[in-house]
Amino acid sequence: MTGQNTITVIIHSGLIKSSRGKGQKKFEMPIREDYRIEDVVRDLDIQDEKPSLLYGLNGETADDKDLLRPGDTVHLMLPISGG
Amino acid sequence: MPYGYHGKILHVNLDTHDLQIEEPDEEFYRTYMGGSAMGMYYVLKHTPANADPLGPENTLVLALSVLTGTPISGQSRMTAAAKSPLSGAIGDSQSGGYFPAEMKFAGIDALVIRGVSKTPVYLYLNNGEFELRPAEHLMNKVTGEVEAIIKSELKDDKVQILQTGIAGEKLVRFSSLMSMSNRANGRTGMGAVMASKNLKAVAARGKLRPQTAAKKELNEMARWGASNFEESDVYGLGLYGTAEVTIYQDKGGGLPTRNWDSGTFENALALDGTTMAKTILKERDTCYACTIKCKRVVEITEGNYKVDPLYGGPEYETLATFGSYCGIDDLAAVAYANQLCNMYGMDTISCGATIAWAMNCFEEGLISEEDTGGLAIRYGDAAVMVRLVEMIAKREGFGDVLAEGSAKAAEIIGKGTGDMVVAVKKVEMPAHMPQVKRSLGLIYAVNPFGADHQSSEHDPSYRGYPERMAEIGLTDPQPSKVMNEEKVKFAIITQYLYSAMDSLNICQFVFGPAWHLYSGGQLAETVRMITGWDTSVEDLLRLGERRLNMLRAFNFREGFGRDEDKLPKKLYKALQGGKSDGIQLQEEELETAKNIYYEMAGWEGDSAKPSRKKLDELNIGWVADLI
Numbered sequence: 001m002t003g004q005n006t007i008t009v010i011i012h013s014g015l016i017k018s019s020r021g022k023g024q025k026k027f028e029m030p031i032r033e034d035y036r037i038e039d040v041v042r043d044l045d046i047q048d049e050k051p052s053l054l055y056g057l058n059g060e061t062a063d064d065k066d067l068l069r070p071g072d073t074v075h076l077m078l079p080i081s082g083g
Numbered sequence: 084m085p086y087g088y089h090g091k092i093l094h095v096n097l098d099t100h101d102l103q104i105e106e107p108d109e110e111f112y113r114t115y116m117g118g119s120a121m122g123m124y125y126v127l128k129h130t131p132a133n134a135d136p137l138g139p140e141n142t143l144v145l146a147l148s149v150l151t152g153t154p155i156s157g158q159s160r161m162t163a164a165a166k167s168p169l170s171g172a173i174g175d176s177q178s179g180g181y182f183p184a185e186m187k188f189a190g191i192d193a194l195v196i197r198g199v200s201k202t203p204v205y206l207y208l209n210n211g212e213f214e215l216r217p218a219e220h221l222m223n224k225v226t227g228e229v230e231a232i233i234k235s236e237l238k239d240d241k242v243q244i245l246q247t248g249i250a251g252e253k254l255v256r257f258s259s260l261m262s263m264s265n266r267a268n269g270r271t272g273m274g275a276v277m278a279s280k281n282l283k284a285v286a287a288r289g290k291l292r293p294q295t296a297a298k299k300e301l302n303e304m305a306r307w308g309a310s311n312f313e314e315s316d317v318y319g320l321g322l323y324g325t326a327e328v329t330i331y332q333d334k335g336g337g338l339p340t341r342n343w344d345s346g347t348f349e350n351a352l353a354l355d356g357t358t359m360a361k362t363i364l365k366e367r368d369t370c371y372a373c374t375i376k377c378k379r380v381v382e383i384t385e386g387n388y389k390v391d392p393l394y395g396g397p398e399y400e401t402l403a404t405f406g407s408y409c410g411i412d413d414l415a416a417v418a419y420a421n422q423l424c425n426m427y428g429m430d431t432i433s434c435g436a437t438i439a440w441a442m443n444c445f446e447e448g449l450i451s452e453e454d455t456g457g458l459a460i461r462y463g464d465a466a467v468m469v470r471l472v473e474m475i476a477k478r479e480g481f482g483d484v485l486a487e488g489s490a491k492a493a494e495i496i497g498k499g500t501g502d503m504v505v506a507v508k509k510v511e512m513p514a515h516m517p518q519v520k521r522s523l524g525l526i527y528a529v530n531p532f533g534a535d536h537q538s539s540e541h542d543p544s545y546r547g548y549p550e551r552m553a554e555i556g557l558t559d560p561q562p563s564k565v566m567n568e569e570k571v572k573f574a575i576i577t578q579y580l581y582s583a584m585d586s587l588n589i590c591q592f593v594f595g596p597a598w599h600l601y602s603g604g605q606l607a608e609t610v611r612m613i614t615g616w617d618t619s620v621e622d623l624l625r626l627g628e629r630r631l632n633m634l635r636a637f638n639f640r641e642g643f644g645r646d647e648d649k650l651p652k653k654l655y656k657a658l659q660g661g662k663s664d665g666i667q668l669q670e671e672e673l674e675t676a677k678n679i680y681y682e683m684a685g686w687e688g689d690s691a692k693p694s695r696k697k698l699d700e701l702n703i704g705w706v707a708d709l710i
Contacts, residue, residue, distance in 0.1 A: 010318075012318065013598065025314055026314060063357075077319040079331040080320065
């Protein structure tokens, strides 16, 4: 799915199986008005991971309250364990 | 024609100021490849048994590898190896930045430094020419100032400088080697070793790049890494640095708090990478040719703790040791302590952990203001923590005792303070807890240079990355909190791979067996592309095993055996609070794991000594003659 009202979501290991991304690492999602990163987390059903979740937005650090625009790329990550 | 290396080792005799180039053959490079294994070759050959770590007989080796300076992420790293003044066992420390690549371009593969100069000197490696220069004017100055003076007198802003700081000059036992004023060969006191030789710094500059055997293939591998980075599991390291893990550790009950009495800190969020990103982060920095940019640069211009971006920013380990270890949630104070360590040249792990030990002893009433020169050293007191960092670097007052490290300080003070020490082989433990990552306990205990979190893969990865684990023969994933025979196998095999990575001097965030950008198999491919040598993952595991046996042999000669492979008492006490509440290690579990480990390693007898058969098998039979 590609279109004017979509964002690209990249989810990293540890989240792939538990999310509604159907096992995909990178996919597009439609967005609504006033759609924020926390809405992505909710729509992918990974709220349980939220205390440890890290967010990226267009190559920069991000907050779950950040507002999304069409064409944005959102990263959802868990920290790696051995750094 | 050699690929990946110059075939030149520079021997520096500081007694005579004689500089000699040795040109080892290809077999030497194929056997040791560089870094820690190459360093151990020279340390074992040139440092006699029972040498004073701060005396002329100790040999300091700064070694690069056959990969250093090539155009792929994660290769600009250098090993410093010598007998450790902190432990009395082998010392071994790795660092990245731009110095390693520039040292390679200056025309050498390693420096072997012996003796003591009568007057302070620094070594200038300049495009195949080498000289010792006076350094009296560089003494007792902070690292940033020394960098500026050397660059000015060499009229070269791009010269890269490795130096020992004021703490090294004061022989602080956990003093570091610093480059760029913010990259540290931090662990095991290599700064004090270099300072004890009256060698203040090494400056490097050059254009002598070794040839690469398969340049086109290597470029493709580098492009693959750059294009896959965004979807890799190290992407978060780029955005948030190693501090990304603080909250994750805390939620899992694995954030060492108040000198390891707990695995959870009530205000861990204040020390997290996300908080740093929103507050004091100025920019992200990287090492030569690396795409990840995991280094933090912070700036604080107001308040009690002003931080200059020149001195970088705190890593996760630093945030934990000066933060949660000490019960401190003041990010600015922790960043300032990090700056002081980089200015004076001290290991942030040992420094923070030693202060946490002192706080623990004070809170327990084992030491008082009589011992500390009037300082009340309590958990949560950021001002006292910062004051102690200064006092340690300059060996002022009670700082003179703490500059010995927590284990030696406990020996000096007595009064039961040894029970509060959280160290292995007198090297303070890093901020990953074996209580929740069980195989780490075994690796912390047996690792020749003390507890180290970068010497094996951590337990969660076995289940998390089964395909990459299978590349190194690990096919039976286990949960994080169990310790069984398969876990010992996981520990030792990943230890061999990490040991190889320290000999190839590559970054463990870039190459590795699990979450890394490149896999172990891709590392073997990269070695082949650069050197032209057919190299398999098995060859790398064997290289790692060879290096580990050399480290072990050095220790055996110094009287370190099975009895020194032990964990501190605190780890056998139940943790308090959070997800790890009530969890403790069991001595019997560790001893059983050690038996399995020694058998797998081919180390024999009560002392777990590397056998002649094993050393012959690894093509280092000459080491057996030393022990």
